[in-house]
Amino acid sequence: MTENQLIVVTGASTGLGAATARELSRQGFHVLAGVRRERDADAIRAAGVEPIILDITVPEQIEALAARVAADPRPLRAVVNNAGIQVNAPVETLPMGEWRRVFEVNLFGHIAVTQALLPALLRSRGRVINISSIGGRIAMPTYGAYAGAKFALEAVSDSLRREVAPLGVDVVVIEPGGVRTEIAGRGIATATDLATRMTPDQKQRYGSLVRAINTLMDTGTASGLTADAAARAVARAVTVRRPRARYPIGRDAAVLLRLARFLPDRMLDRISAANLRRHRPAPAAV
Template identity: 80%
Template structure:
């Protein structure tokens, strides 16, 4: 723990869930954590020894610049940036409005790039690391996950490019791919999916209504049996602290299984596996 004292870590999306648990775990290990939250009440709930909440919406350039200035003004080195902020929006490709596609990519991809660009000078000076929180959705795209998985696939590609650009200068880039985690994000995702389903045309609802319900059921069951936020936070903290981190970590047994299957099965076979797994979640006929 002593070796981490007087080092900074920035964690985004720290209001609840994995982000909040990660901020607390890293503070426990001796880091000074700048924890990005969007509301004052979240800041007060999180504030404690070693945790300094900062108002940060990663899609707002002014707030990104303010965090970069806060880091630049601190004499302590920036050890890591944990890009954890994200939203989950699920709908069939045909039925998801373009404004929602853009919003998902703004939060789940472009915001991370903006903050990474702003903090890279500090990370290059300290030979620190970037931890990008992806998902099993960054490897395999389930039905209705087009926007979410699309942004995560892109984040994985950006992570690969960035790693090959900055590792020669001592900066490590690590991707974490969690499976089901018991956080509020999945609950909010189900509510958003149901809201978007009400906006589908009658024809779209006939095509996809059962699928949306099946995905919501699968998401709920996967979340209920998934890791706790604290367990996921310990995996993130390991990526932050281990001297020689791997380029990628699967977080949770379900993530490890799905990633393994995506490597060994053909696309058509994987399609059948997913369809079979979804079938039991479809609503029963009246």
């Protein structure tokens, strides 16, 4: 009976995390939904959705989550590691503090939550669901930090899967393409802000590239899946009897990942460059 099982969803304030929490509660699970602010807790609180204040970079809040799970008699069915940020800038221009922040949220925070909840998952023979991205398999220009953390999350997921599968715990990676959520808009705003801090020489080198990536991100998100549709795919990964190791979500993810599997790197470089040329701003008239 699903109502007798817990699920933890991190990053549940908005977007895919919030939609996943609601979809799993609709299916009868009791969802502990990690949010960072009280106002987000008020927005998501509902029957079957219990908000938990959780910043996955704060050890004390992770410890409190683990204590909440340990005190509950219901088994922990799954942990959905969804929290994340998107920061886009050329490798040369992104400050080291931003590199560390991206990895702290998009990689180390997930590892910390997983470590804290693995004892409960081992007892219940539960499941770890790591929300990656097509950026965890293909790194576009300006996606160095974001894709680097997602590539690392995929590697950690492979290692963990092989460690805990003999113990009865499944580890599943979700690889969404474009999803219509707030993260892309926030990413564009962050990329635009970071671009203003580039030196004049860096703006000459990368200014049009950043604008092209922002346009591509905006159009890709607008044509992507709804958060509710993506959440249903995540819920299937949680509930299916024999999950696959990876689930691409969306037609764009399926196509790009298939291309990456069969095409040489230089061919992918040319395809990426041609795609970006369509989005670069026209040269200013002389």
